[in-house]
Amino acid sequence: MATHFSLCLQIVIVFLCCTVCSADISCRNEAGEPVDWFVIYKLPRYKIGEVGSGVDYMYLDSSVRKWQMSKFTVNTSQGALGNTLNQLYMGKAYQSNSSVYALYNDAPPVLDYIQGYGHSKGVLLFDHSQGFWLLHSIPHFPWFPERGYLYPSSGKVNGQTALCVTYQYEQFLRIAKQLIYIYPRFYNCSVPAAFSANLPQLVQLCEGTKPSLAADKRVDQLFSIRGDKFVSFAKSEHFVDDIYTGWVAQVLDTDLLVETWQRQGHELPSNCSLPKHTMNTKRIQLPGSILFWSHYDHSKWCVSLAYEDQVTCLGDLNRERAQLWRGGGLVCSSNPLIYKAFRQIVDWYIGCGERHSR
Numbered sequence: 001m002a003t004h005f006s007l008c009l010q011i012v013i014v015f016l017c018c019t020v021c022s023a024d025i026s027c028r029n030e031a032g033e034p035v036d037w038f039v040i041y042k043l044p045r046y047k048i049g050e051v052g053s054g055v056d057y058m059y060l061d062s063s064v065r066k067w068q069m070s071k072f073t074v075n076t077s078q079g080a081l082g083n084t085l086n087q088l089y090m091g092k093a094y095q096s097n098s099s100v101y102a103l104y105n106d107a108p109p110v111l112d113y114i115q116g117y118g119h120s121k122g123v124l125l126f127d128h129s130q131g132f133w134l135l136h137s138i139p140h141f142p143w144f145p146e147r148g149y150l151y152p153s154s155g156k157v158n159g160q161t162a163l164c165v166t167y168q169y170e171q172f173l174r175i176a177k178q179l180i181y182i183y184p185r186f187y188n189c190s191v192p193a194a195f196s197a198n199l200p201q202l203v204q205l206c207e208g209t210k211p212s213l214a215a216d217k218r219v220d221q222l223f224s225i226r227g228d229k230f231v232s233f234a235k236s237e238h239f240v241d242d243i244y245t246g247w248v249a250q251v252l253d254t255d256l257l258v259e260t261w262q263r264q265g266h267e268l269p270s271n272c273s274l275p276k277h278t279m280n281t282k283r284i285q286l287p288g289s290i291l292f293w294s295h296y297d298h299s300k301w302c303v304s305l306a307y308e309d310q311v312t313c314l315g316d317l318n319r320e321r322a323q324l325w326r327g328g329g330l331v332c333s334s335n336p337l338i339y340k341a342f343r344q345i346v347d348w349y350i351g352c353g354e355r356h357s358r
């Protein structure tokens with residue numbers, strides 16, 4: 001009886017220890033707790049009437065419900081980005097053969113820029129149970145795993161966005177099939193043997209080989225761990241068109257207000273030629289009278305003009321001529337909190353023929 005009891009106790013202790021020690025791989029909030037998704041808006045240094053630090057950011061998830069100024073700065077590992085990436089860095093998941101990871105960026109840290117890859121930036125980290133897919137707009141980020149969390153000084157001047165979503169393992173099989181269209185530059189990655197049979201495309205991307213494609217673009221529905229729908233649009237370099245105008249606005253069947261980084265002289269103007277229009281946002285106003293020009297915003301996102309359509313996308317591509325020929329994607333959500341957060345901050349956009357606000 002006594003031995004039986006002690007055995008039970010041992011099992012209970014081992015079980016409790018395991019649940020505490022091996023926390024599931026997830027997007028992590030500002031306090032380091034697992035969340036279904038979060039969005040970060042890193043503020044530009046140059047705002048209208050004010051020069052900021054270039055490292056402040058606003059944070060959004062389903063529990064804070066509206067943009068919240070972070071008490072951390074993006075160049076320390078304490079906020080949501082650091083908490084999320086530290087699962088790779090501190091946990092040494094990069095040395096593990098029971099998890100997959102990939103760091104990708106057309107402009108990786110240190111290494112030279114190589115033409116031919118998609119214009120896309122992000123991180124994948126998952127095991128056989130679950131993990132996260134982080135999309136972002138920050139060049140030269142994140143750093144190689146051994147060095148740990150580091151925010152590049154080149155990412156301070158302009159505004160930047162990041163979207164992290166937690167998915168079950170099965171969803172990563174779908175994500176891999178989307179990524180081959182984008183053909184991102186995997187500058188550091190690992191797909192251990194136990195995953196390679198299910199994820200041949202990730203093995204190829206990690207080895208630096210270009211997977212063959214059945215079409216020039218592909219759309220798929222992903223579901224976060226809590227069941228929120230995120231639609232992934234992925235285009236290859238062979239679909240030569242503006243992703244917003246030529247594809248996403250028409251598929252979503254809604255006019256889009258698009259915020260992307262447009263260098264002067266290279267920008268695609270607002271476009272009302274097709275049934276659904278895409279209009280360039282020019283000025284953003286975040287809560288707390290944070291006002292800035294799109295010129296200082298390297299973010300890439302869009303929202304439906306009409307409130308009833310309630311769609312928000314974040315992603316890879318700018319409305320720029322040269323990017324018609326690039327691979328890249330968007331992840332779109334109809335979550336009302338995300339929509340409200342982004343739709344409300346459009347302060348001024350350029351319609352076709354006239355100037356509009358809000």
Ligand SMILES: *[C@@H]1O[C@H](CO)[C@@H](O)[C@H](O)[C@H]1NC(C)=O
Nearest residue numbers: 053054055073074075076156
């Ligand atoms: C973060 O960036 C700010 C502004 O450039 C700088 O003053 C601060 O020292 C940096 N902190 C770290 C930890 O790098």
Ligand SMILES: *[C@@H]1O[C@H](CO)[C@@H](O)[C@H](O)[C@H]1NC(C)=O
Nearest residue numbers: 095096097098192193194195
């Ligand atoms: C995974 O790593 C562990 C510990 O390093 C090792 O014992 C095991 O054989 C490895 N498994 C595979 C499939 O390589």
Ligand SMILES: *[C@@H]1O[C@H](CO)[C@@H](O)[C@H](O)[C@H]1NC(C)=O
Nearest residue numbers: 144145146147187188189190
């Ligand atoms: C990834 O980076 C680590 C150093 O942080 C290095 O040891 C490893 O070889 C790199 N892997 C690849 C595939 O480049």
Ligand SMILES: *[C@@H]1O[C@H](CO)[C@@H](O)[C@H](O)[C@H]1NC(C)=O
Nearest residue numbers: 241242245246271272273274
């Ligand atoms: C609007 O976009 C479509 C699709 O990209 C393109 O074919 C058309 O030429 C554009 N119209 C103008 C006026 O730029």
